[in-house]
Amino acid sequence: MSDSWAVAVDLQESTTPSVQFARLRKVARVAAPCSTREDINGNIQPESSEKGGSRKFCDQTDLAEQSLLNKMIRRSLVRNRNQVEVLQRDPTSPLYSVKSFEELRLKPELLRGVYEVMEFNRPSKIQESALPMMLAQPPQNLIAQSQSGTGKTAAFSLAMLSHVNPENKWPQCLCISPTYELALQIGQVIEHMGKFCPDVTLAYGIRGNRMKRGVNLQAQIVIGTPGTILDWCTKLKLIDPKKITMFVLDEADVMIATQGHRDQSIRIHRHLTKECQMLLFSATFEDSVWSFAERVVPDPNIIKLKREEETLDTIKQFYVICKEKEDKFTSLCNLYGSLTIAQAMIFCHTRKMAAWLAENLSAEGHQVALLSGEMTVEQRAAVIERFKNGLEKVLVTTNVCSRGIDVEQVSLVVNFDLPVGLDGRADNETYLHRIGRTGRFGKRGFAVNMVDSRHSMGIIHEIEMHFERTITELDTSNLEEMESLIS
Structure with a gap:
């Protein structure tokens, strides 16, 4: 995958301005020769950098040129959306959309869990688009919007089970959700899907699960709520954030709507390494969610729905x-x-x-x-x-x-x-x-x-x-x- 693209996948044939904007995020960053950032409206803004105690800002003329270049790129991509979606249609690409779970080259024990326990026949739309991104090497970051009931929980659960190394007896995948009930449900999906993976274990970082400081936590996957997970990372030292290689944030719109959840999620994210794979999911994406996502998911692939597609036709x-x-x-x-x-x-x-x-x-x-x-x-x-x-x-x-x-x-x-x-x-x-x-x-x-x-x-x-x-x-x-x- 070329470093100059952030692939946006439309779940329908038509495209929207917000999806088009998503496709340009990484293009603008690569086109800018100096330290810049893009605001939520797609405009290039200067970003300060510190080197040797001094602060350096981009020249305003450069900013104007970069903004113009950004708009030109945007217009050209709007005219030819196939330029960015070709990767998902190319069978040789690691981001190629799949029509069967076998195409994902899953471990045999995971395929058994998918078919025998979960009783899935074929990937849902979100699964066929998102799973190749989540399982690609090198790891790809992802921001995904999906309707309720379309299989996103199963998608990122399968990604975590595929990602872990069973020989390493420490937390490698971390998933946070806004409620105790949702954390339990995600954990149950992982337990069912991973039924034939006895060497992969799961821990619940939730209120009421009392743990002592410094305990040697051997579970490779940890599911929990933001407050408890933050305590496990900082106060109790049960999780070494530097060893987390996949971070999943579910129901992002709820996280940012609740100030405590939002702040705790950001604090957890700050303890992770830059190499950690970031996956963010939500059924809705308002501007505030995009702003939050930009802070925690660098250079993402993006899957987004049109607003009128957000309610289920069924x-x-x-x-x-x-x-x-x-x-x-x-x-x-x-x-x-x-x-x-x-x-x-x-x-x-x-x-x-x-x-x-x-x-x-x-x-x-x-x-x-x-x-x-x-x-x-x-x-x-x-x-x-x-x-x-x-x-x-x-x-x-x-x-x-x-x-x-x-x-x-x-x-x-x-x-x-x-x-x-x-x-x-x-x-x-x-x-x-x-x-x-x-x-x-x-x-x-x-x-x-x-x-x-x-x-x-x-x-x-x-x-x-x-x-x-x-x-x-x-x-x-x-x-x-x-x-x-x-x-």
């Missing part, structure tokens, strides 16, 4: 007009009584509302589980395990479960309360992650939003505009209409 989205919570509850019962539902997840804005709803659903005879942030780690793990095993058919929760929790049988997601930000506007990213709990791996799913005011109707319109999708009104009191819309 999920039918509806809204129901209600007056108050009791009206919402009646509509929910009508909906649940008329649909063939394997399992359902219902999202509430507050713990109090979630508790009220769970109690009333139980009184109606439904098998209900309740999950909220004030529960202990052990309680939350037990609730999720029961729900995954089908012991409860309905999970009532707050946003603690909006990300990454993968239960294949979930066919219905209900936003009992619509997701809103602190500014009172639609929280589009949380909406996307919530409804992404259904429609997994191409299966059909339904998302129903309860609208109880003019303001919440405005939230629905904001979501429609953001994703450029229509959300259809549903009358839950009209059984025939419901059956025709959801069939």
Whole structure:
């Protein structure tokens, strides 16, 4: 792979300005003869350097020339996108997209895990594009956007299992995620996929897993949350960051939205070597995520979706007009009584509302589980395990479960309360992650939003505009209409 390119892979045939911009990142850096950096808008900016105690800045004339050159390169690449995507179509390239797991030349024991345990038939779209990059030699850095339920967790889990040297009994791959539940789920994928790799071990760097300072941690893969992982790297000295050769950051948009997670993630990154392979994943990419990604992933390959592709086509989205919570509850019962539902997840804005709803659903005879942030780690793990095993058919929760929790049988997601930000506007990213709990791996799913005011109707319109999708009104009191819309 030429050093002068950062390959951007479009998951669809069309291209967008943001993808085109991504293709130019490394070009601009190579074209600039002096020390520069590119800001989030693609403009060349001077970058100070220190040598012998003095600071040196680029000449403004040079900057103007570099900016012009950058724009010229951008225009030429927009005219001919095949120049940068040819590497993914060339079978001799290490970044060649694959159509089967055999093409990745995986170890036989990993192939057995993929087929026999995970029961995969062929790579998903994100897997066929991302895995060659993650497994390439020399290692390639990657920033990837992928819809929920498309197999990104399995992709980077397979990359970590392929990457480690089982003979080295120390942490080599490090993965951080924003929640305890998601860390556990990632670990379970690794354990299942690596079933036939007995020499590869896994450790969970999560709250409640108490470790003593200086313990000789022999696990090659460590999965955890930012705060605990940072402690293991700095205070407890369980992980030597200089020996980490692959770093995976999952759900990047959540990381930067939570200031503590963002700061801890950056501090962990600072302890790693420049040679460490960096992989960053998220279902959404706003400007703030790109800015964060630039800080932690140098010279990346980039996979990005167009905004209108972010919502899954397999999920039918509806809204129901209600007056108050009791009206919402009646509509929910009508909906649940008329649909063939394997399992359902219902999202509430507050713990109090979630508790009220769970109690009333139980009184109606439904098998209900309740999950909220004030529960202990052990309680939350037990609730999720029961729900995954089908012991409860309905999970009532707050946003603690909006990300990454993968239960294949979930066919219905209900936003009992619509997701809103602190500014009172639609929280589009949380909406996307919530409804992404259904429609997994191409299966059909339904998302129903309860609208109880003019303001919440405005939230629905904001979501429609953001994703450029229509959300259809549903009358839950009209059984025939419901059956025709959801069939």
